[in-house]
Amino acid sequence: MNPRARDAAEVRRCGGGRMQDRIGEFLVQIGAMQHYQVEDVLRVQQGGDSRMFGEIAIELGYINDAAIKKYIDYRHSQTGSTS
Numbered sequence: 001m002n003p004r005a006r007d008a009a010e011v012r013r014c015g016g017g018r019m020q021d022r023i024g025e026f027l028v029q030i031g032a033m034q035h036y037q038v039e040d041v042l043r044v045q046q047g048g049d050s051r052m053f054g055e056i057a058i059e060l061g062y063i064n065d066a067a068i069k070k071y072i073d074y075r076h077s078q079t080g081s082t083s
Helices: 003-014 019-029 035-046 053-059 065-079
Strands: none
Touching: 019 035, 019 053, 019 065, 035 053, 053 065
16 A cells, blocks of 8 residues: 555544544644635535545645644544554
């Protein structure tokens, strides 16, 4: 499994529900994204794109894999998960 697919699977495992809201809020809090960028990604999803929030944000050039890793690490610290 490539690293990006592995990270996407890990985000799904850690989250659930309305992940795009949580990941977007987190990325704004850490300064990785601006509010308007989160809204852009959500608009793309609402337009029918079924990809995960992070995949779209990376494609748009808003974040990189390191930002997704920070989110995964944060989620692990909140849930007590270990890998």
